[in-house]
Amino acid sequence: MRFSTGGRHVAALRTALVALEAEIGRVERWGHLLADRLVDGGRLLAVGNGGSAAEAQHLTAELVGRYVDERMPLSAIALCTDSAAVTAISNDYGLEAAFARQVRAHARPGDVLVALSTSGRSANVLAAVEAARDCGAIVWALTGPGPNPLTEVCDDALCAAAAATATIQEIHLIAIHLLCAAVDSRVAASVPAEEVVA
Structure with missing residues (x-):
């Protein structure tokens, strides 16, 4: 049986979803x-390029705003969104430093960096990870098949079981939603309802 392009895409996504289920x-x-x-006052930083930048932004928006449940706003910054900083740093220090310099400005020990790269080889994402580790931050990766350079330098990694960039990004988006749901659940259990503010 021959699949259309769309059929192959859905079949690849189905396979990757089965693998993701084991990572819940x-x-x-x-x-x-x-x-x-x-909740203790730390911060999440998120980095990525292209579609991964959009997913980094999606993650931070869900935390600063809300995913599903009402809860306190949480500190989260997508380092790809400040166009003045990204372009100034890239101009003055090179594109590889675009995120790393921001990490050095914002990250504190115990903060979390989520690094998104479908290939696991983006030089500016890898530089951001190095900067985060220097700052004492925890580093997690959402990436494609491992091992790859990104999985080698992070504290933990979720590797999408897919070859196509689009499918990897789709798995990352689902993982982001699962992460936000887990955050909501934990915050609801630890923060009294009267402390929830709009």
Whole structure:
């Protein structure tokens, strides 16, 4: 039986989703630790290029705003969104430093950096990870098949079981939603309802 291009895409996504199901425990552990750090005044930083930048922005928006449940706003910054900083740093220090310099400005020990790269080889994402580790931050990766350079330098990684960039990004988006759900659950269990503010 021959599949259309769309059929092959859906079949690849189905296979990758089955693999993601085995990673739910990992993502929930991340979410619980992240919630604890954020409630205690820590910060999440997120980096990525292209579609991964959009997903980094999606993650931080869900935390600063809300995913599903009402809860306190949580500190989260997508380092790709400040166009003045990204372009100035890239102009003065090179594109590879675009995120790393921001990490050095914002990250504190115990903060969390989520690094997104479908290939696991983006030089500016890898430089951001190095900067985060120097700052004492926890580093997690959402990436494609491992091992790759990104998985080698992070504290933990979720590797999408897919070859196509689009499918990897789709798995990352689902993982982001699972992470946000775990954060919401943990915050709801740890923060009294009267402390929830709009």
